[in-house]
Amino acid sequence: MTLSGDPLVRLAGLEISVRDAQGQDKIIVRDISLEVQPGEVLALIGESGSGKTTIALSMLGYTRGACRISGGTVEVAGHRLDGLPEARLRGLRGRVVSYVAQSAAAAFNPMLPIMRQVIEPALVHGLMTREVAEDKARGLFRALALPRPDTVGDRYPHQVSGGQLQRLMAAMALITDPALVIFDEPTTALDVTTQIEVLKAFKAVVRDLGTTAVYVSHDLAVVAQIADRICVLRDGMVQEQGRVEEILFLPRQDYTRALVAAAAARVPAAPMPDLPRDAGDPPLIQMRDVVAGYGGVDAQGNPQVRILGGVSFAIERGKVLGVIGESGSGKSTLARVVAGLHAPASGRVNLDGYTLEGEIRHRDKEQLRRIQLVFQNADTALNPAVSVGEAIGRPLTFFHALRGTDRKAEVVRLLDLVRLPAALAGRLPGELSGGQKQRVNLARALAARPDLLLCDEVTSALDPVVAEAVLDLLIDLRRELGLAYMFITHDIGIVRAIADEVMVLYGGVPVELASHEALEGPLHHPYTRLLMASVPELRPGWLEAANSAFSCGSSAGAGHAAGCRFFQRCAISRPGLCDVLDPAVHVGAGQTIACHLGFDGLQAAPRIAQGAIPA
Amino acid sequence: MIAKRVGGALLTLFLLSLVVFAMSLLMGGDAAEAMLGQNATPEALAGLRAAMHLDQPSWQRYLAWLGGLLRGDLGVSLITKLPVSTLLAPRLLASLQLAGLTAAVSVPLALFLGILAAVRRGSLLDRAISMATIGVVSVPEFVIATLMVLIFAVRLHWLPALSSSRDFSSLHDVVRVFTMPVLCLACVVMAQMIRMTRAAVCDALDSSYVEAARLKGVPPRRLVLGHALPNAIGPIVNAVALSLSVLLGGVIVIEVIFNYPGVARLMVDAVSTRDLPLIQTVAMIFSAAYLMLVTSADIVAILCNPRLRHR
Numbered sequence: 026m027t028l029s030g031d032p033l034v035r036l037a038g039l040e041i042s043v044r045d046a047q048g049q050d051k052i053i054v055r056d057i058s059l060e061v062q063p064g065e066v067l068a069l070i071g072e073s074g075s076g077k078t079t080i081a082l083s084m085l086g087y088t089r090g091a092c093r094i095s096g097g098t099v100e101v102a103g104h105r106l107d108g109l110p111e112a113r114l115r116g117l118r119g120r121v122v123s124y125v126a127q128s129a130a131a132a133f134n135p136m137l138p139i140m141r142q143v144i145e146p147a148l149v150h151g152l153m154t155r156e157v158a159e160d161k162a163r164g165l166f167r168a169l170a171l172p173r174p175d176t177v178g179d180r181y182p183h184q185v186s187g188g189q190l191q192r193l194m195a196a197m198a199l200i201t202d203p204a205l206v207i208f209d210e211p212t213t214a215l216d217v218t219t220q221i222e223v224l225k226a227f228k229a230v231v232r233d234l235g236t237t238a239v240y241v242s243h244d245l246a247v248v249a250q251i252a253d254r255i256c257v258l259r260d261g262m263v264q265e266q267g268r269v270e271e272i273l274f275l276p277r278q279d280y281t282r283a284l285v286a287a288a289a290a291r292v293p294a295a296p297m298p299d300l301p302r303d304a305g306d307p308p309l310i311q312m313r314d315v316v317a318g319y320g321g322v323d324a325q326g327n328p329q330v331r332i333l334g335g336v337s338f339a340i341e342r343g344k345v346l347g348v349i350g351e352s353g354s355g356k357s358t359l360a361r362v363v364a365g366l367h368a369p370a371s372g373r374v375n376l377d378g379y380t381l382e383g384e385i386r387h388r389d390k391e392q393l394r395r396i397q398l399v400f401q402n403a404d405t406a407l408n409p410a411v412s413v414g415e416a417i418g419r420p421l422t423f424f425h426a427l428r429g430t431d432r433k434a435e436v437v438r439l440l441d442l443v444r445l446p447a448a449l450a451g452r453l454p455g456e457l458s459g460g461q462k463q464r465v466n467l468a469r470a471l472a473a474r475p476d477l478l479l480c481d482e483v484t485s486a487l488d489p490v491v492a493e494a495v496l497d498l499l500i501d502l503r504r505e506l507g508l509a510y511m512f513i514t515h516d517i518g519i520v521r522a523i524a525d526e527v528m529v530l531y532g533g534v535p536v537e538l539a540s541h542e543a544l545e546g547p548l549h550h551p552y553t554r555l556l557m558a559s560v561p562e563l564r565p566g567w568l569e570a571a572n573s574a575f576s577c578g579s580s581a582g583a584g585h586a587a588g589c590r591f592f593q594r595c596a597i598s599r600p601g602l603c604d605v606l607d608p609a610v611h612v613g614a615g616q617t618i619a620c621h622l623g624f625d626g627l628q629a630a631p632r633i634a635q636g637a638i639p640a
Numbered sequence: 641m642i643a644k645r646v647g648g649a650l651l652t653l654f655l656l657s658l659v660v661f662a663m664s665l666l667m668g669g670d671a672a673e674a675m676l677g678q679n680a681t682p683e684a685l686a687g688l689r690a691a692m693h694l695d696q697p698s699w700q701r702y703l704a705w706l707g708g709l710l711r712g713d714l715g716v717s718l719i720t721k722l723p724v725s726t727l728l729a730p731r732l733l734a735s736l737q738l739a740g741l742t743a744a745v746s747v748p749l750a751l752f753l754g755i756l757a758a759v760r761r762g763s764l765l766d767r768a769i770s771m772a773t774i775g776v777v778s779v780p781e782f783v784i785a786t787l788m789v790l791i792f793a794v795r796l797h798w799l800p801a802l803s804s805s806r807d808f809s810s811l812h813d814v815v816r817v818f819t820m821p822v823l824c825l826a827c828v829v830m831a832q833m834i835r836m837t838r839a840a841v842c843d844a845l846d847s848s849y850v851e852a853a854r855l856k857g858v859p860p861r862r863l864v865l866g867h868a869l870p871n872a873i874g875p876i877v878n879a880v881a882l883s884l885s886v887l888l889g890g891v892i893v894i895e896v897i898f899n900y901p902g903v904a905r906l907m908v909d910a911v912s913t914r915d916l917p918l919i920q921t922v923a924m925i926f927s928a929a930y931l932m933l934v935t936s937a938d939i940v941a942i943l944c945n946p947r948l949r950h951r
Contacts, residue, residue, distance in 0.1 A: 085855055087854070087855060089851075115857045115858075115859060116857065117857070118854070118855050118856060118857040119855065119856035119857035119858070120857060123855070123856070124852065124855040124856075126848060126851075126852055128848065131847070131848035131849065132848045132849055132851070132852035133849060133852075134849040134850075134853070134867050134870070134871070135849070135871065135945075135946070135947060136870040136871050136944070136945065136946060137866075137867075137870065138946075142853075145853070145856055145858065146856040146857060149856065149857055149858050149859065149862065150857055181946040181947070183946070183947045194852075197856070
């Protein structure tokens with residue numbers, strides 16, 4: 026820590042407590058002391074519930090709901106914020122300290138044009154005239170690399186993408202040249218390919234303006250790119266503070282070490298040996314040319330809104346297919362089609378060679394039993410009024426007619442299988458942690474003794490350390506039970522760790538299908554390359570080196586009817602070909618790619634060849 | 641989208657005309673019976689029915705009536721032999737005066753109280769407003785009206801018990817005539833509007849964008865009026881429209897209690913004499929007014945919402 030000059034932010038012994046329904050105060054943040062020097066970016070990192078956002082908001086003199094600052098001092102740019110009356114705080118907020126929220130989509134008022142909201146801080150503080158403010162805003166839009174900077178302000182929030190809104194929110198925070206900007210998980214809600222663009226824009230603007238910032242995040246790799254120092258929080262207390270390199274490479278606390286380990290690239294699990302099968306056996310599950318969507322079906326069998334456009338794949342017994350793609354790529358719909366929750370408009374799903382009915386109510390009990398779905402969000406997937414034992418027991422009775430002591434014994438065995446103590450059977454979901462809930466969710470699916478588990482983003486809502494443990498459990502279970510998984514995720518790192526085969530979806534179409542080995546190989550669809558190159562790595566300087574040569578243009582425009590869906594974002598597309606014809610599917614060793622360039626063309630494309638995947 | 645709403649309203653109005661006509665058929669008895677009384681001979685009844693076209697099949701009578709409505713010819717009252725429009729015009733004006741005054745008093749007051757309660761959520765004032773609205777909404781309007789008459793007219797002699805006077809020569813007269821009916825109606829109508837306004841504004845105040853605006857240093861007044869209120873307009877306008885349509889029903893009871901010479905009284909009288917053309921027309925007026933209110937609320941909500949406007 027530099028000792029030269031006065032720090033811009035100084036928290037000393039900060040304590041924040043929340044008043045519960047009984048009027049009792051409970052301390053949620055205690056004894057926080059930290060400083061931020063002018064021009065420095067400090068990252069607050071921790072899991073959900075670690076108090077990172079609460080601490081960051083205290084630097085605006087703000088506490089949410091029933092929280093209040095119950096001890097210590099908060100000093101920002103020479104102002105004592107704790108205990109300052111609301112009217113005085115109002116004069117500082119947006120002028121001296123400003124805030125970039127986690128979800129700009131929610132933080133922009135949907136009823137007002139963007140420009141009016143962006144310049145509002147400058148106007149309410151009487152800092153400049155409307156004309157000057159609008160000019161300045163357009164300058165910031167340009168600095169943040171927003172498309173159409175001169176007119177984007179006339180739009181309404183629903184008319185621009187999430188990544189753009191996040192940058193517009195940064196412009197709003199910077200319009201008053203505040204002494205301090207709080208970034209509260211500003212890229213967490215974005216797809217990786219969008220996140221990298223937004224991070225680059227933030228970093229450039231923070232560097233050029235010399236902004237002092239506090240950056241709240243749970244993602245160590247993101248923080249490594251943008252911060253100078255890191256403060257690790259847990260349960261409302263500081264675990265460790267230090268320069269980025271110290272935290273990443275010389276962590277002193279066990280907890281920090283676990284965080285770093287969870288953020289590091291996983292070592293792929295050893296591949297599963299093939300299960301014995303006859304040569305003529307059909308695959309466990311096979312999808313053929315499935316088209317699915319919403320709205321009525323036209324004469325050609327195409328739905329009005331097409332979500333999946335001709336998807337085919339097969340999963341053998343005991344194998345794992347990873348499905349990867351950004352939000353809106355149709356991953357979840359794919360799982361819903363297999364589960365029978367979304368009937369396809371055309372195409373077939375076969376189980377052991379027999380075609381399954383599209384709708385779940387037409388499938389027989391045995392078919393239902395063999396395919397089980399694990400939902401993304403265990404919080405909402407578990408009925409809060411049903412005990413853990415009952416939640417796991419119901420499928421036991423339904424599928425296997427188990428009752429009484431038999432059922433109890435089986436529930437205990439399943440809890441043991443997901444590494445939970447038997448005592449949990451009597452608890453309600455509300456009494457469990459996020460990781461425990463997800464394990465119960467998993468045990469409930471296993472109770473049916475399925476052959477195929479559809480795992481839809483099962484680790485996305487969990488904190489990194491917990492997600493890591495759940496992933497390890499899934500790998501073990503597969504080994505113990507010989508289960509096949511369809512593993513849906515947006516995180517290519519997870520796919521690398523668990524999948525035997527990977528399908529990359531873009532705009533509802535598989536652009537690449539690759540075996541585990543082929544995925545590590547050099548040749549990929551441009552979108553796969555972009556995905557791989559966009560995953561932040563745990564080393565400072567990655568962001569600057571990250572090559573975005575695979576992409577031009579940011580907003581996903583997968584709406585056009587003909588041609589390659591990736592056309593608008595592809596840096597090596599061939600206009601006149603790629604935007605007219607659907608790409609042919611090229612088959613290579615353990616790999617198929619839907620790209621007009623083919624394997625030879627992809628190899629020849631110079632920038633792609635150089636833009637090596639960071640090892 | 642707006643065209644769709646208006647088209648939907650017109651279609652509904654047409655269906656309603658069918659329902660209104662069918663209901664009037666179901667009422668049993670007809671104007672001939674009502675006019676001639678108990679001692680009518682069958683021959684006299686038949687003659688009168690023929691003269692009134694009551695002997696035609698009902699679908700013919702419906703088409704004739706609908707055609708007349710579309711041409712603006714509301715028919716002739718079976719009882720008084722006067723054109724329905726002549727009977728209706730002064731009564732409609734009187735009812736509109738009553739409803740208009742009530743709306744003019746209740747809507748701004750309700751919005752003000754609703755927003756105030758939302759901003760001061762959890763305060764003594766908020767709880768007082770909540771209690772009062774629940775209390776008022778759970779008492780039927782005829783009880784309120786009767787109590788008011790008891791207190792202000794019978795005990796205190798401040799106001800006349802009946803509002804049938806049409807003498808508006810001074811402001812004093814106007815106040816004397818309208819105070820009690822308007823107050824009564826306002827009580828009924830406001831409670832709902834206050835509660836809906838409070839809920840909508842509370843929702844908006846809890847949102848992320850209001851928190852974000854607060855963290856920009858936006859002062860409270862602008863926070864409520866500039867950020868929260870635009871988002872609450874949709875629900876509020878709908879609550880206002882629904883409440884004002886309650887006025888239509890409330891008007892009947894209130895006009896009868898205060899002997900106020902409005903459309904609703906006319907309708908009640910027409911029902912007792914089986915004056916079908918009059919009943920049908922008044923019913924259609926009530927229906928059209930209701931649809932107009934609800935449809936315009938939808939249109940306002942669409943126009944105020946950029947997500948619906950820019951599609």
